[in-house]
Amino acid sequence: MNNAFDLVEMLEGRRVVVVAGAGGVGKTTVSAALALGLAARGARVAVVTIDPARRLASALGIDDLGDTPHRVDPARVQAAGMRMEGTLDALQLDPQATFDRLVAREAPDEAAREKILRNRIYRHLSTAVAGAQEFMAVERLHELVDSGHYDAVVLDTPPARNALDFLDAPERMTRFVEGRGLRLLLGPRGGVGRTGWRALQAGGHMVMSVVERLTGAQLLTDISEFLQSFDGMYEGFSERASAVRFLLASDSSRFVVVTGPRPEPAGEAIALWRRLRDDRYPLGAVVVNRVHPQPGGADAPPAALAALLADAGAPDPEGLAARAADALAAARARSAADRHEIRAIAGALDAPPITTVPALDDDPVEVAGLARVTRELEGG
Numbered sequence: 577m578n579n580a581f582d583l584v585e586m587l588e589g590r591r592v593v594v595v596a597g598a599g600g601v602g603k604t605t606v607s608a609a610l611a612l613g614l615a616a617r618g619a620r621v622a623v624v625t626i627d628p629a630r631r632l633a634s635a636l637g638i639d640d641l642g643d644t645p646h647r648v649d650p651a652r653v654q655a656a657g658m659r660m661e662g663t664l665d666a667l668q669l670d671p672q673a674t675f676d677r678l679v680a681r682e683a684p685d686e687a688a689r690e691k692i693l694r695n696r697i698y699r700h701l702s703t704a705v706a707g708a709q710e711f712m713a714v715e716r717l718h719e720l721v722d723s724g725h726y727d728a729v730v731l732d733t734p735p736a737r738n739a740l741d742f743l744d745a746p747e748r749m750t751r752f753v754e755g756r757g758l759r760l761l762l763g764p765r766g767g768v769g770r771t772g773w774r775a776l777q778a779g780g781h782m783v784m785s786v787v788e789r790l791t792g793a794q795l796l797t798d799i800s801e802f803l804q805s806f807d808g809m810y811e812g813f814s815e816r817a818s819a820v821r822f823l824l825a826s827d828s829s830r831f832v833v834v835t836g837p838r839p840e841p842a843g844e845a846i847a848l849w850r851r852l853r854d855d856r857y858p859l860g861a862v863v864v865n866r867v868h869p870q871p872g873g874a875d876a877p878p879a880a881l882a883a884l885l886a887d888a889g890a891p892d893p894e895g896l897a898a899r900a901a902d903a904l905a906a907a908r909a910r911s912a913a914d915r916h917e918i919r920a921i922a923g924a925l926d927a928p929p930i931t932t933v934p935a936l937d938d939d940p941v942e943v944a945g946l947a948r949v950t951r952e953l954e955g956g
């Protein structure tokens with residue numbers, strides 16, 4: 577399927593590109609391919625990847641798990657048949673490191689900073705609080721944009737249970753840090769009040785998931801310390817969250833929604849696109865990844881094919897011809913199903929810009945494979 581427009585061109589000049597979608601659909605791949613395309617055209621680009629396939633991380637030179645940007649060697653890109661007029665830096669998100677830097681910036685003094693970093697509730701935040709990873713991803717984005725080193729930052733998004741979680745994360749995180757939920761735990765005398773537990777069980781599952789990991793007498797001290805230390809920082813947090821929301825909602829940003837040509841991820845993509853539209857986030861395009869191309873060529877009647885194979889001296893020409901016909905029919909059916917799904921997405925969304933990437937035989941985990949995806953996104 578030929579794409580009607582060039583997605584890289586559509587994104588040129590934007591400072592932020594957010595790539596979202598269901599788990600496993602190809603967000604990381606598409607993020608890297610778009611970043612590569614923007615860099616090829618002359619921009620200074622950073623791509624924040626999340627859980628890249630191991631071989632992709634090593635192809636990008638970021639398999640050391642640190643969250644500092646690494647320059648992708650332009651010679652590698654040129655070897656893949658692509659020009660490189662700008663620069664491409666890649667990094668992996670490290671939520672805890674990002675949060676530690678945020679705390680270091682916002683903490684009023686050294687003592688307060690140390691106290692927070694040691695706190696057990698804090699230490700569990702990035703893994704136990706729903707939306708924490710999303711919050712850190714956006715925070716990392718903010719850091720990179722603020723650094724002034726980049727014309728464009730492409731943000732891959734965490735594999736959320738639901739892609740919509742991404743949008744709610746900053747607010748949920750600020751609410752958590754604000755501590756209303758945690759405060760409920762502390763009864764009037766500083767112990768855990770019965771009402772507190774009940775309220776938590778009713779609605780505070782996010783808080784519970786942290787608290788359940790911590791037991792013992794230390795817990796209450798941890799909670800009150802956590803609340804105390806964040807008291808002076810809450811404002812900084814919430815300002816940061818609004819700044820991010822403002823940036824993401826502005827014309828400097830674009831959202832790209834990735835899906836596979838299957839009902840489940842497509843359903844998530846449709847819901848995500850609608851939500852983005854309703855909340856007035858700037859929409860880019862829907863990328864349908866791993867689409868099976870329509871097999872070319874006319875149908876040869878199996879008998880004619882068998883005769884050709886017999887002439888060529890193939891053993892069991894009838895059997896071979898029948899299997900070839902079956903394989904062709906299966907490929908046709910798969911391709912038809914994919915196109916049907918793409919039409920369904922287009923119909924559900926009032927014909928948004930949709931672009932497709934074919935299912936490749938080799939996973940695009942080398943620079944050459946990424947460049948191939950980039951060219952598809954540029955219109956094939």
Ligand SMILES: Nc1ncnc2c1ncn2[C@@H]1O[C@H](COP(=O)(O)OP(=O)(O)O)[C@@H](O)[C@H]1O
Binds near residue numbers: 940
């Ligand atoms: N168009 C494609 N053809 C073949 N394999 C692909 C394609 N796009 C992605 N992949 C592979 O599928 C796997 C999941 O892709 P990834 O980008 O990591 O998805 P996500 O970030 O959404 O979880 C990876 O191994 C990747 O190399």
Ligand SMILES: [Mg+2]
Binds near residue numbers: 603626627732735
């Ligand atoms: Mg990923």
